[in-house]
Every structure is written in C-alpha cells, then in structure tokens.
Amino acid sequence: MRIPRSAVLAVAAGVAALVLWAWLTRGTDDERAIRRRLSEFAEDFNAGTTDGVGLAARAARLGSYFTDDIVVDFGPGAGPITGREMLMGIATRLQPRTAAFMLELDDVTVDVALADVAEVTLTTLFRRRSVADGETSLDAREFSLGMRKVGGDWRVARITAVDILR
Amino acid sequence: MMPTYESGSLRLVNKLSFWGGRRPGRGDIVAIKLAGPHVLYVKRIVGLPGERVAIAGGMVQVNGMPLVEPYVHVRKPWDYDEVTLSPREYFVIGDNRGAASRGDFGRVDASRIVGKLLF
Numbered sequence: 001m002r003i004p005r006s007a008v009l010a011v012a013a014g015v016a017a018l019v020l021w022a023w024l025t026r027g028t029d030d031e032r033a034i035r036r037r038l039s040e041f042a043e044d045f046n047a048g049t050t051d052g053v054g055l056a057a058r059a060a061r062l063g064s065y066f067t068d069d070i071v072v073d074f075g076p077g078a079g080p081i082t083g084r085e086m087l088m089g090i091a092t093r094l095q096p097r098t099a100a101f102m103l104e105l106d107d108v109t110v111d112v113a114l115a116d117v118a119e120v121t122l123t124t125l126f127r128r129r130s131v132a133d134g135e136t137s138l139d140a141r142e143f144s145l146g147m148r149k150v151g152g153d154w155r156v157a158r159i160t161a162v163d164i165l166r
Numbered sequence: 167m168m169p170t171y172e173s174g175s176l177r178l179v180n181k182l183s184f185w186g187g188r189r190p191g192r193g194d195i196v197a198i199k200l201a202g203p204h205v206l207y208v209k210r211i212v213g214l215p216g217e218r219v220a221i222a223g224g225m226v227q228v229n230g231m232p233l234v235e236p237y238v239h240v241r242k243p244w245d246y247d248e249v250t251l252s253p254r255e256y257f258v259i260g261d262n263r264g265a266a267s268r269g270d271f272g273r274v275d276a277s278r279i280v281g282k283l284l285f
Contacts, residue, residue: 106201106202106204106205107200107201107202107203107204107205108201108202109201109202121201121202122201123200123201123202123204123205125205140200140205140207141200142200142201143201162200162201163272164198164200164207164274164278165198165207165209165258165270165271165272165273165274166272166273166274
C-alpha cells in the first residue's frame with residue numbers, strides 16, 4: 001500500500017510541532033515550578049511562631065527549600081554560610097521574638113539553564129515591625145540564586161547578595 | 167530619603183529623563199532599580215563619573231572640596247574613605263544623614279539609574 005506523500009509530510013510536520021511544543025513548554029513548567037516554590041518558601045517563612053517546638057519544626061520545614069551544600073554569600077564584611085545545617089542554625093538563633101516581620105519576593109526572573117539547574121534573580125523586601133513601639137522598617141535587597149532540582153523538587157543551592165550600591 | 171521624601175510615599179519617576187544623551191547631574195534625585203522595575207531605591211546624586219568622593223565628619227567631599235548641601239538637615243559625624251568613580255559610576259546617598267548606614271549610599275552603575283523623580 002502506498003502512503004501518499006502529503007500524508008507523510010503532514011505526520012512529519014505534526015511530530016516536529018509536537019517536539020517544538022514540548023521543548024518550549026518544558027522550560028516554562030520548570031519556571032512555574034520554581035516561582036511556586038519560592039512563593040511557598042515566603043509563605044512558610046512568614047508563618048510565625050514563638051514557642052520552642054514550633055520553631056524547630058519550622059526550621060526543618062524551611063530547610064527543605066535548600067540543598068545540603070547550600071552556600072550563602074552576603075558580600076564583603078560577612079563570611080559565607082555553608083551547608084543547610086549551619087544556615088538553619090543561624091536562622092533559628094537570629095529569629096526575633098520582639099518583632100513581627102514579613103518577607104516578600106518581587107521582580108523574580110527565572111532562567112532554566114539545564115534540566116535540573118536554574119538561575120534566579122529577585123528582590124527581597126523585608127518588613128519588620130517592632131512590637132515595642134510599632135515602628136516599621138523596610139529593607140530591600142537584590143539576590144542571585146542558584147537552583148538545583150533534587151528528587152523532583154527545586155531547591156536553592158546558592159544565594160549571593162548583589163551589591164547595588166558599592 | 168527623609169526628610170525630602172517620606173518613606174512609603176508615592177512618587178513619579180520620569181524614565182525619559184536620561185534619554186537622548188542626557189546624563190544625571192549632581193543634586194538629581196533618581197530612582198535606582200534592583201532586580202526589576204517594581205522595587206526602586208530613591209537616592210540623590212552627589213558624585214559624577216570620574217570624580218573623587220569622600221565623606222569626612224558627615225560632610226560629602228568631591229575632589230577634595232566640601233559639597234554644599236542645603237537639603238541636609240541632620241548629620242552624623244561619620245567618615246568614608248575616598249573613592250574615584252569610574253566613567254560609568256555615580257555616587258548616591260540619601261538625604262537623611264542622621265540615620266545613614268552602609269548600604270544607604272555608594273557607587274552605582276549608570277545602567278541601574280532608571281530616571282529622575284519628578285515629585
């Protein structure tokens with residue numbers, strides 16, 4: 001049975017279109033997954049608690065957003081923080097108990113370089129309100145993140161503060 | 167940028183201020199972008215490309231000469247070692263010198279300046 005040439009061409013074009021669609025949307029899915037992951041991190045970060053048990057559980061939950069070998073570089077004047085254990089330990093000790101605070105992530109740009117590696121730039125807004133006098137302070141900083149997909153979840157492997165004003 | 171502008175107040179930035187070869191000038195209050203267009207620093211330009219800028223006793227010095235700044239009402243007596251600005255750098259600082267800390271002032275690349283505040 002002879003297959004018409006037009007049919008062969010149509011099938012080939014359809015397969016090519018399917019491959020192109022898969023290639024274009026694959027990156028988009030990862031971008032969406034990363035944005036969702038970062039949004040979930042901010043929500044978990046902002047879910048406050050002041051009792052001892054809650055703090056430990058919260059630290060464990062927040063730790064799941066980072067790789068074991070995460071490196072945090074805040075720039076000149078501050079030594080790097082290496083490893084998830086160190087990061088969570090420092091974060092737990094520094095958690096203020098006399099202030100309400102809120103973390104927002106804005107201007108998030110995601111670049112998925114490979115199947116399991118991505119670069120993210122974003123601005124963090126940290127709003128802190130003192131319980132004592134109600135004063136509110138706002139700190140905004142730009143960060144560059146290196147993300148890695150581990151066990152199907154995107155995790156932060158590197159955090160680098162970007163110095164806008166040097 | 168207090169007392170010139172209150173924190174959280176709504177301002178208008180003219181993104182066309184520095185098009186067509188126009189460049190920021192000393193005294194201009196400019197918006198500086200971070201990772202994107204939604205969050206901006208608001209600072210005043212006190213140093214221009216190629217100039218030497220230092221802070222001595224809270225006073226800004228440009229090329230060794232103290233800068234007259236009538237918009238500054240409160241100062242802290244702090245010092246900042248002299249830096250020479252590259253051809254693409256401006257030195258910016260907020261007007262609230264009484265509360266200035268590292269990160270509130272410094273050299274910024276021209277590419278980060280998005281426009282001049284209109285009001």
